[in-house]
Amino acid sequence: MEPLIIRNREITAHDLIFIQAVVHEYWDKGRTHISKILCQKWNWVQPSGRLKDMACRELLLTLHRKGLLDYPPPIQKAYNNRRTGPQKIKIDTTPxxxxxxxxxxxxxxxxxxxxxxxxxxxxxxxxxxxxxxxxxxxxxxxxxxxxxxxxxxxxxxxxxxxxxxxxxxxxxxxxxxxxxxxxxxxxxxxxxxxxxxxxxxxxxxxxxxxxxxxxxxxxxxxxxxxxxxxxxxxxxxxxxxxxxxxxxxxxxxxxxxxxxxxxxxxxxxxxxxxxxxxxxxxxxxxxxxx
Structure with a gap:
C-alpha cells in the first residue's frame, strides 16, 4: 500500500502490522489505553512531554474507517448514542x-x-x-x-x-x-x-x-x-x-x-x-x- 499521512504522521504497511498487533494485545483495555500504549512505543509526545493520545485515537479511527484496522468498539456510548453540545446555562442578559x-x-x-x-x-x-x-x-x-x-x-x-x-x-x-x-x-x-x-x-x-x-x-x-x-x-x-x-x-x-x-x-x-x-x-x- 502507498504510505498514508494522518495527523502529520506517515503510516506504512509495516506500521499497520505493528499497530494491529498492539491493538489486539490490548483489545480488552479499550481505545484510550491502546492509544496511550502506541504513543509510548512511538515516543509520540507534545513539546510539554504529554502523550499525543487524542491525535493517536484520531489516527486509529481513521485507519478503522478506511477498513485498514480491526479496532475495538468504544467501551462507553457517549451521550445516549448522539453528540450533544454543552449544557445551556442561563445568566442575566440585562443590556x-x-x-x-x-x-x-x-x-x-x-x-x-x-x-x-x-x-x-x-x-x-x-x-x-x-x-x-x-x-x-x-x-x-x-x-x-x-x-x-x-x-x-x-x-x-x-x-x-x-x-x-x-x-x-x-x-x-x-x-x-x-x-x-x-x-x-x-x-x-x-x-x-x-x-x-x-x-x-x-x-x-x-x-x-x-x-x-x-x-x-x-x-x-x-x-x-x-x-x-x-x-x-x-x-x-x-x-x-x-x-x-x-x-x-x-x-x-x-x-x-x-x-x-x-x-x-x-x-x-x-x-x-x-x-x-x-x-x-x-x-x-x-x-x-x-
Whole structure:
C-alpha cells in the first residue's frame, strides 16, 4: 500500500502490522489505553512531554474507517448514542450599554479547568456564530468580567497547519515550520456577549488577554509562545479590534479547507492577522535547534 499521512504522521504497511498487533494485545483495555500504549512505543509526545493520545485515537479511527484496522468498539456510548453540545446555562442578559470609561474595571480570567469552564462552553455554544466545538490538543479559555458580570469569551487553540502569508512573513521553510508550529497559538473564538454594547471593549479584552497568555501557557504546558494568529472572515467582520490592538494583517486565505489529502473550495476568504509576543520572534521561530 502507498504510505498514508494522518495527523502529520506517515503510516506504512509495516506500521499497520505493528499497530494491529498492539491493538489486539490490548483489545480488552479499550481505545484510550491502546492509544496511550502506541504513543509510548512511538515516543509520540507534545513539546510539554504529554502523550499525543487524542491525535493517536484520531489516527486509529481513521485507519478503522478506511477498513485498514480491526479496532475495538468504544467501551462507553457517549451521550445516549448522539453528540450533544454543552449544557445551556442561563445568566442575566440585562443590556449593558455605556462608554468604556463608565463600565468600571474589566478583568480577564483564565477559566479552563475551573468551575467557569462550563459557563464559557455554554455561552460560546449559544451565542458565537460558529458554536461550540470540542478542542483537540493544547488550548486555553478565558472570560472577561465587569464586576461579577461576564461580558466576553475568548478561546485559543493550535495554530493552523499551513498558511502561505504567515509562512512568508516569518520566513519559515516547511521543515522548520513543522518543528516550531507549536510556538504559535490561534485565536479560535472571540465573543462579546450580544447584550453588551460598549465601544472599544473588544480591543481592551484582547489586549488584557495578550498580556497574560504566554505566562498562563508556560504554567500549563511548560513552553513559551512566540506568536498569536487569527483569521477574520471578510464577509462578516473587518477586524477592528485586532487592528486597534496592533495585530498585523499579513494576507488572506484562499477560501479552501483541507479534507484528507484534498483541498475543498468553500469561498470564505479570511484576513490573516498575526501578533508577535517577542521582539525576536522571527529568530526564535526560525531556530531549528529548539
Amino acid at each position: 449593558i450599554s455605556c462608554n468604556i470609561s463608565d463600565l468600571g474595571p474589566v478583568q480577564v480570567k483564565m477559566v479552563r479547568h475551573t468551575y467557569l469552564e462550563s459557563l464559557y462552553d455554554s455561552l460560546i455554544d449559544q451565542y458565537h456564530y460558529l458554536g461550540y466545538v470540542q478542542i483537540v490538543g493544547n488550548h486555553l479559555k478565558y472570560m472577561a468580567f465587569s464586576g461579577d458580570k461576564p461580558v466576553a469569551c475568548i478561546g485559543w487553540g493550535s495554530a493552523a497547519w499551513a498558511v502561505e502569508s504567515r509562512e512568508e512573513f516569518i520566513g519559515w521553510t516547511k521543515p522548520v515550520k513543522n518543528k516550531n508550529l507549536h510556538f504559535v497559538m490561534n485565536n479560535t473564538r472571540f465573543l462579546v456577549l450580544p447584550w453588551v454594547t460598549v465601544k472599544c471593549l473588544a480591543s481592551k479584552v484582547l489586549s488584557l488577554n495578550i498580556k497574560r497568555i504566554s505566562t498562563d501557557w508556560i504554567k500549563i504546558y511548560n513552553y513559551p509562545l512566540y506568536m498569536l494568529e487569527t483569521f477574520v472572515e471578510q464577509d462578516r467582520f473587518v477586524g477592528t479590534c485586532y487592528k486597534a490592538s496592533n495585530w498585523i494583517r499579513v494576507g488572506e486565505t484562499k477560501g479552501t479547507s483541507k479534507k484528507g489529502h484534498k483541498h475543498l473550495k468553500h469561498g470564505k476568504i479570511k484576513d490573516v492577522y498575526l501578533y508577535p509576543l517577542d521582539k525576536n520572534f522571527k529568530r526564535l521561530l526560525n531556530n531549528d535547534t529548539v
